[in-house]
Amino acid sequence: MENLETIKENASTPLFDRDKITTSIAHIGVSNFHRSHQANYMHDLIEKHQGFNYGICGIDLLDSDRKTYNVLKDQDGLYTLITKDAAGLHKPKIIGSIVEYFFGPENPMAVIERLATPDIKIISLTIAEDGYHLNEITGEFNQKHPAVAEDIVNPFNPKTVFGYLTQAFKLRKHRGLSGCTILSCDNIKNNGETMQQSFFNYVNKNEPELLPWLKNNTTFPNTMVDKITPVTRPKDIDTLKKDFLIEDQWPVVCESFSEWIIEDKFLKQKPEWEQVGVQFVKNIAPYQNMKLQLLNAGHSILGILGTLHGYKTVQEAANDADFMLFLENFMDLEVAPTLVEAKKISIEEYKTTLITRFKNPNINDSLSRICSESSAKIPIFILSTLDIQLSKKEKSFNRIAFVIAAWCKYNDGIDDLGYHYNIEDSISNILIRMAALSQQNPIKFLEIEPVFKDLGTNPNFTKVYLKYLNYLREHSVKESIINFNANLI
Incomplete structure (x- = not known):
């Protein structure tokens, strides 16, 4: 991935200068789905509509995410998106919207500080169902989850997304800064409301003095995301190298269909995602x-x-x-x-x-x-x-x-x-x-x-x-x- 010039003949490459991009979105959980979906939308917005202030800061919080982190750090955040149509057309595209990357287990305070900076206007998430730590019976936030208990003992080395967010927003409040929009992109019904309830329950238990500020300085839009993105196979990596002369340690494969619908409830000015096909609605x-x-x-x-x-x-x-x-x-x-x-x-x-x-x-x-x-x-x-x-x-x-x-x-x-x-x-x-x-x-x-x-x-x-x-x-x-x-x- 070091030489985009040599790739241009075989794949779509970024038409923008990545050095000019500033970051306003922090995304937690840099999964294959995020890379095929939200990061692709941001790439198109930057490329087609000069949205240079909408770069993504990728953040992973789990030890199991180390491979993704290592690969993308090695490739400067670049990766290949391979769109496979039913007709057999394979379209490689180099995605350039992830311009920063942090790994929580390696340096949790660096992640907290980055989330606390005022240029981050949106914190989006793809952390899967188990990342919300919901009680299996009631569906409510599980205060007794082992990871939540660890956060209480060591709040500056958190094990949950709620622990990271809590410490980041405490810093924002202490520094006189505003909050931001928290945008869940997981397949959970009423994902924004679920995130809000879980986060507020966590804060109410662990940092209750922060809760009034959060209620006035955060919003949690519900979203619907849709794009089939399978697990990358070794065969996909080999085909990319053989047929397109692209060496990518972890490309992403997806279908051409894509949909993203968001409840129009942002704390600050939202990205002009409608320019690249995103729908903003009142009722999702x-x-x-x-x-x-x-x-x-x-x-x-x-x-x-x-x-x-x-x-x-x-x-x-x-x-x-x-x-x-x-x-x-x-x-x-x-x-x-x-x-x-x-x-x-x-x-x-x-x-x-x-x-x-x-x-x-x-x-x-x-x-x-x-x-x-x-x-x-x-x-x-x-x-x-x-x-x-x-x-x-x-x-x-x-x-x-x-x-x-x-x-x-x-x-x-x-x-x-x-x-x-x-x-x-x-x-x-x-x-x-x-x-x-x-x-x-x-x-x-x-x-x-x-x-x-x-x-x-x-x-x-x-x-x-x-x-x-x-x-x-x-x-x-x-x-x-x-x-x-x-x-x-």
Whole structure:
């Protein structure tokens, strides 16, 4: 990545002088998704509209992020974004919007000081569900989480994002500076509100004198982000070097579709993101619900069913006509009726686009990635639809019940071909144990309170669930899906 001039013939390179860029956004959690999504939008804004004051300061806080930090530091923040269309077009693009980078475990005070500087107007985050430290049962901020307890003992070497933010905002207040906008970009419903509640609960417990200032000096817009970004494979690195003569230690692969919708609630002047396709709205709920309950739920369904059948990638499962018929009927009959705030035409357009995206043969998104941490995803993506269906007089949740039954079988850890796979989940021991116990007592799996709460006591749901679980225990998932689609079970 040292010589952009030699790359120009084979890839799009920054058309701006990176030395002239100043930083106004600090982003915590420099994931593949951030690099394919938000950093790409900022690159385009700088390049197309001369937004030279919108550079990004990347920040990673976890020891597990060391590889990302080392790679991007070595490459001066530059990396290759490889967009793969369904038609087979691969478009390498060198992203230049990350102009600073800090690693919390290496120097926590440097991170705190950087977050406290007045030129940082927005602190954005992609820290995944577990970064919010929510109680598995109540969904509220978990004050008893071990990382939170460590912050109390050593506040200047924090283990949570809330600890870093607290110390940074204490410095801002002490120095007579204003706060900033905190912009969550994670797949959590009402992500801005969730971030605000968790952060304020943390501060109220640990630094209560800071809370009044925070309430007047921070805003937390809700956002909806959408761009399929799989894990980078060694093959992607090799192809980039062989076909495009680009040596990049950690490029990012993504689809061409991209969407970013933000609640217009910024503390200070916001970037002119609308110039590069971002939508600012007053009410984000219709967009957010449609994405979580269609795309993310669809991913989880294909992940569970596909893994049981022996598939490895999303596109394999999505190109299985039986699985897709099941998924399309799930979208049409069980999800669409609950999306009351979204226009019917918008739902149809999104669903049609979604099916094409799932079938993209060049993305190769792994089902293991999709299925990881399902205990945190399923309540948000699938059980939220079930809650609405159970509250209605005319209930339609047969496919949801089938998927939950299939998830129970999934946690046996063996597919229908006899091959074993890992259960990658923070509560994997509970999932595996309760799935095993359900062999003798089928209702046991629904007794996992952090996931299902009191769902196992609902006779309307359990009757349907048990029917499908018993059938899946005796038949392959493929045969079960075929018979389900034919109304034979």
